[in-house]
Amino acid sequence: MKVTAVTAAVFIILFCAAYAAFYIWNKNYKFNNNYVWQPLEIIQSTTKLSDSYNVIVAGTDPEGITAALSAARNGMRVLLVEARDRNMLGGLMTEGGLNTLDLNYSPDQPQWLSSLRQPDFLNKGIFQEWFDQIEGSSFDTHTAANVFYRMIHSEPNIDLLMNVKHLEPITDSASEGQTTIMGMNITKEDGTIIKIATRSIIDATQDADIAAAAGVPYSIGRQDIGDGKSKMVSTLVFKLSGVTDEVWQKFREREGTGVDKMSAWGYGDARKYESTDPQRIKIRSLNIGRQNDDTILINTMQIFGVDPLDPSSVEEGLEIGRKEAPLIVDYLKKNYEEFSGLQYAGTADELYVRESRHIYGEYRLTLADVMENRDHWDAIGYGSYDIDIQSTSVGNPGTIMLSPVQYGVPFRSLVPLKVDGLLVVGRAASYDTIPHGSARVVPLGMATGEAAGAAVKLAYVHKESFRELSASEERANELRKMLEKQGMDLSMHNFEKPEYMEHKDYRGLLAAASMYMTSGNYNNDGWDLDTAMNPERFLSKLKRLQAMFPSFYTASADKVVVSMKNASALPLTLDQAAYMLCLAMGATEAETTPELALTQLQMQNFVSKDTLAGIANTNKLTNGDAYMLIRDVMEYYSGVVFE
Structure with a gap:
């Protein structure tokens, strides 16, 4: 008995000591940055290019790097080429300073000692390989760029060509209504033009520049929901220095702020900042990414009115941001003690552009796909990030549409219409603008890049076009097996159906959300289907119908609401809703009552x-009732179904 008691006492003492050590470490040392800063490795472009390659990958953003690695590791000869003036790999995440990752977390997370384990991601494969070599949820841009370069440099099948002046796809339009990729004309830094033959191009440019030049159809911004002028706001990331471990501890002490070893987020009241031009620039809550040289990069600035397809507009946006950044820093230093001793250290070299072209492919990812957490027979990557639709103007604060659990992106979404021999990866792939708010994040883009690189090998082996591959379930299974062998996880996890799908008015909700009439917020609980609809709000929904389908909804129901007193407080009746719908559809007051x-x-x-x-x-009528009426009219009158 004495031995047992002594053993128990020793165990309790050791357990308490271990817990005390863990507590001290978690409180005082867990958030210390022990990583070593790396100088940026000098990129060496290939000096001797081949006349032809199995595939040319355009763009050195993470999606392009992943595509090149995937193709090269499958035995394909790859030319990776960059047409922007860049001195490191990684594009948006390095040159653009976006050093905090929007991650796609798996529904199945480790429970035991979860604080000590890395979370499980849906996007494994090459993304995970790269992620395991950087610091964490945020990273030092030098680390990220150097890891990308080492990965590329270690592949003998990849030739890298930086800082070219112009890229132009060479196409053959012999087939009626269809164009085929034959190669690429490359204007080098010294102005010489070289012609490289290839039957495969992967467009990993941020704006689908190669696809557009080849004649692929696309929408711009929110054009597909009836708003041809709006695009998500652009951002210029800026840097502060002087962030020691002691300063970082102060970030933890700020109420309402989340912090881990490399990232901090919060400061919602920073939105009170008054800019020098309120119609062009403001700030939102802060996303802070830590680096290894006692600096931080802050994603908060919102620059409105930038056209990402107009170089002069982009340059203007950069200038606006560069002038405003020091003023924002002064504001932070005056209003937050933890910023008071920091120094402004400049801005990123590139704008963070969230949205421009959305190509039309063999399949276009829909809101229904994301809202219902759908899998696809040809899914080559999975997402779970919130549908985060950023502000488009000063008066539009943006929307969190919903938080999916897990949805698949089909290979067909990478295969553009009208052009053979081309794949488009990243945020410009074939996604509707609303689901693009989730699918645009870089880790999922890297998954599409890895799939595209492997598809080059599959098409080469079978002597088939990408379009032919995209139509075959047999080839889809082959591609998925290749990707799983490369370390990707293409399994659909088990989880419960979202509660909103069980509501009697769900089909109406899906239609309304697909037309950007409502949103569910982070917890998917903001739909308010059982809340009363009012005439004023119903009119706003009808205006969205008119914007999206002007040929069907040719008139206005404004007069109904104008004639009411306090229309926002009155309940909407079924007769009123029907009357307003008829008026919107073009009926006159003489034809209906x-x-x-x-x-x-x-x-x-x-x-x-x-x-x-x-x-x-x-x-x-409830909101759900109103959405169901709109859904019916959309299908039976307009012939449009959101399913």
């Missing part, structure tokens, strides 16, 4: 019996 409109819609089968049966109170 509030008393006749519903009967007219029913007679033309524009509203289903099931929808009407689901309305509990015809004198007080």
Whole structure:
């Protein structure tokens, strides 16, 4: 008994000592940065180029690097070429200073000692290989660039050519209605033009420049939801120095701020900053990425009105940001004690542009795909990041549409219409603008790049085009097996169906969300389907219909709301909703009335019996009721179904 008691006592003492050590480490040392700063390795371009390659990868952002590595490791001869003036690899994440990652977390996370383990990501493969060599959720841009360069440099099948002046795809339009890639004209830094033959190009440029030049159809910004002028706001990241471990501890002490070893986020009240030009620039809450030389990079600045496809507009945006950055830093130093001793240290060399072209491919990722966490038979990567639609103007604060659990991106979304021999990876792939708010993040873009590189080998072996590959389930299975062998996880995890999908008005919700009429927020609980709709808000939904489908909804129902007193406080009745719909569809006051409109819609089968049966109170429609009416009219009158 004495031995047992002594053993128990020793165990308790050791356990308490271990816990005390862990507590001290977690409180005082866990957040210390012990990484060593690296000088930037000098990039050496290939001096002797071949006349032809199995594939040319355009763009050295992470998606392009991943595509080149994947193709090269599958035995393909690769030319990786960069047409921007860059001195390191990594593009947006290095030259653009976006050193904090938006990560796609797996639904299955480690439970035991989770604080000591790295989280599990959906995007493994080459992304994980790279991630394991950087610092964490945020990273030093030199580390990231050097790791990318070492990975590229270690592959004998890759030739790297930087700082070219212009890239132009060479195409053959012999086939009616179809163009085929034959090679690329490259204007080198010294002005000489070389012609490189290839039957495969992977467009990893941020704006799908090669695809556009080859004739691929695309939409710009929010064009596909009836807003042809708006694009998500651009950002210029800026740097501060003097962030020691002691200063970083102060970031932890700020209420409402989240901090890990390399990242900090929060400071929502920083939005009170008054800029020099409120219509062009403001700031949001801070995303802070730590580096290894006692500096931090801050993603907060919002620059409106930048056209990413117009170089002069981009340059203007850079100038606006460079002038404003020191003023923002002064504001932070005056208002937050932890910033008071820091020094402004400049801005990134490139703008962070979130959105420009969205190509049309053999499949276009829809909101339904993300909202329902769908898998696809040809899924080559998975996402779970929030649909984060950033602000487009000063008066539009942006939207968190929803938080998916896991959804698949089909290989077909990389295969553009009308051009053979071309794949498009990254944020410009074939995604509708709303799901693009999630699918645009870099880790998922790297997954698309890895899939594209492997597809080059598959097409080479079978002597088939990418379009032919994209139509074959057999080839999709081969591609998925190749990617799994390369370390990617292409399994769909088990999880419960989202609660909103069980609601009786879900089909109406899906239609409304697909037309950007509503959002669910981070917890998917903001849909308010059972909350009362009012005439004023219903009118705003009809205006969105008009913007998206102007040929169907040719008139306005404004007069109905204008004639009401306090329309935002009144309940919307079924008769009012039907009347407003009829007016929006072009009916005149002589052709319809509030008393006749519903009967007219029913007679033309524009509203289903099931929808009407689901309305509990015809004198007080809910948001869900209203969305169902809109959904029906969209399908039975406009012929558009969001499913």
